[in-house]
Amino acid sequence: MNSKLNDFKKKIKNKKVAVLGIGISHTPLISYLYKLGADITAFDKSDETRLKPTLEAFKGMDIKYSLGEGYLDNLKGFDILFRTPGMRYDIPQILAAKEEGTEITSEMEVFFELCPAQIFAVTGSDGKTTTTTLIYNMLKEQGYNCWLGGNIGIPLLSKIDEIKDTDKVVLELSSFQLHTMTESPHIAVVTNVSPNHLDVHKSMDEYVFAKKNIFKHQSAEDKLVINFDNDITRGFANEAQGDVVYFSRKASLEKGAMLKDNMLIFKDGESVTEIVKADDIVIPGVHNIENFLAATAAVIDCVDRDVIKKVATTFTGVEHRIELVRELNGIKFYNDSIASSPTRTIAGLNSFKDKVILIAGGYDKKIPYDALGPVIAEKVKCLVLIGQTAPKIEKALKDETERTGKGTDIPVYRCGSLDEAVQTAYRFASLGDTIILSPASASFDMFKSFEERGNKFKEIVNSIKA
Missing domain, CATH: 3.40.1190.10 (Mur-like, catalytic domain)
Structure with missing residues (x-):
């Protein structure tokens, strides 16, 4: 018998519980806490229209909501608060709740x-x-x-x-x-x-x-x-x-x-x-x-x-990690959307013996890109860039060419969308080439997640007519 679990169930019953974020991890959490008898208010910065499919899971449950702009303004009077992992623990609203006596915790x-x-x-x-x-x-x-x-x-x-x-x-x-x-x-x-x-x-x-x-x-x-x-x-x-x-x-x-x-x-x-x-x-x-x-x-x-x-x-690997999507007219397409940092993209590029056509760029996490320049100069034959970090990645390559003279022959294309980037890469490619999406950046400037980005890449690639 799990005595700690029994104690938790007694503790949570009838307590006023705030759950911050109505995402993948918190949807089952909300349902579970509700079954244990908690009085739940769910908070999310998205409005009811965007959350409609998720909120359907709570149909028939007596759950209160605080949604949209200013959704954290009502974070008062709770016994326990479950913080979503992506939210800092020291934002003013959470600190104020803690000062008031609210227990701050998380699902994990x-x-x-x-x-x-x-x-x-x-x-x-x-x-x-x-x-x-x-x-x-x-x-x-x-x-x-x-x-x-x-x-x-x-x-x-x-x-x-x-x-x-x-x-x-x-x-x-x-x-x-x-x-x-x-x-x-x-x-x-x-x-x-x-x-x-x-x-x-x-x-x-x-x-x-x-x-x-x-x-x-x-x-x-x-x-x-x-x-x-x-x-x-x-x-x-x-x-x-x-x-x-x-x-x-x-x-x-x-x-x-x-x-x-x-x-x-x-x-x-x-x-x-x-x-x-x-x-x-x-x-x-x-x-x-x-x-x-x-x-x-x-x-x-x-x-x-x-x-x-x-x-x-x-073991053949996990989706979105150097995943072979398709071979078309002798050209291979790989999805490495998980690569949300330069070190991850460097590892991906080093997995191939021959030079590749690289699609990179995305949301800027304020991290340095210097180390990516030498690897692009050595492992890339064409660089196709999208998103906020495109200038940083291009500068990393430019700095390397100025320092060593390597990579001067690599064409660089800036594109406004992933669709345009794939089409540009495919036009440049010839028999035996490899095209890889390995962004070295997060996805949030264009997509909700690296999974959504990877799935979109696969959809675009699979839509190209032979």
């Missing part, structure tokens, strides 16, 4: 408090979703009853009644979710850390601080898996509370998962376990070798080597 914070199962959680600037999915698949293939949540899967608080202590929970966690966390998972994985989301975080230091919460509250019995090749994550070992296990594509480790002579191995002192040849991993790119190393280090204590190998040789 409450889930951590109540979950009876072992939790594996993954964060990082790049590679979170693939690594999380790999861990989930490995555990599931081993025979565990598994739950997938956080940024992917389903909102798990609404499923808390079904989760048993013998299950395994796998979460992908963003810096926004981690920022106010006061509990950490049993097995924490940090894939890497590089500048990201500086449009929301006040500084790089704040961003790194948020990431650290994935392990700062661990105990000595817990495990932290970190990237030895990343300067920032390597330094996390100094603050770790639990057992530190590294993974590395470049270094030779005394303990951890590494790449040696084209073989993924796990080493623990004198004990060496060969996992799988790098060439046998189905999904392309050296960054995916790193993702497999991270996942291996996370599950090595509870998943057999043969199971890890099976997943490596059968």
Whole structure:
């Protein structure tokens, strides 16, 4: 019996609860809290017309709403407030509610408090979703009853009644979710850390601080898996509370998962376990070798080597991550819409042996693009740009050409829409070329999410007549 859950159910009944944001994660949360007897007011900056399809899910429920412009003006008199991850915890309205005595929390914070199962959680600037999915698949293939949540899967608080202590929970966690966390998972994985989301975080230091919460509250019995090749994550070992296990594509480790002579191995002192040849991993790119190393280090204590190998040789990847969309007239189209930062696009470009036609650009998260210039100069034959960050990306290439003389022959096209960008790239392409959407930017200037952007790209590509 989950005594913590029973206590929560008693606590929430008849309480005045504010839920900020009526999105994918909060729709089932609202329904769940309503069933527990909470008096709910749902807040969202969108108006009733835009939210109509979502609000249909609450038809027949006695739920109050505060919507549209000034939707947070009525944030008073609540017992508990559930904050959406994308909203800062220190905006004036939330601070005023806290000062008034309102308990400020989130769906993920409450889930951590109540979950009876072992939790594996993954964060990082790049590679979170693939690594999380790999861990989930490995555990599931081993025979565990598994739950997938956080940024992917389903909102798990609404499923808390079904989760048993013998299950395994796998979460992908963003810096926004981690920022106010006061509990950490049993097995924490940090894939890497590089500048990201500086449009929301006040500084790089704040961003790194948020990431650290994935392990700062661990105990000595817990495990932290970190990237030895990343300067920032390597330094996390100094603050770790639990057992530190590294993974590395470049270094030779005394303990951890590494790449040696084209073989993924796990080493623990004198004990060496060969996992799988790098060439046998189905999904392309050296960054995916790193993702497999991270996942291996996370599950090595509870998943057999043969199971890890099976997943490596059968897993074809996650949608919107170097996803082959179509081959048309000898031209391949890849969707890498997940690439919302320069480091992610660099990893995508390095996955191809030959030069590619790159479609990039989007919403500006106020992060630097300098590192992208040298890689574009080396790996791109034509650059097609859209969105707010188009000038930054073009400048990164221009700075590289002025500094080294490389990339002077790369044509650059500015386009007003994704449709125009795809058509421009296709007109430039010839037999054997690869066109890849890898924006190095968020989607919010043109699309609601990277998924919507990727789906639109696939729709455009598939509409081109042979």
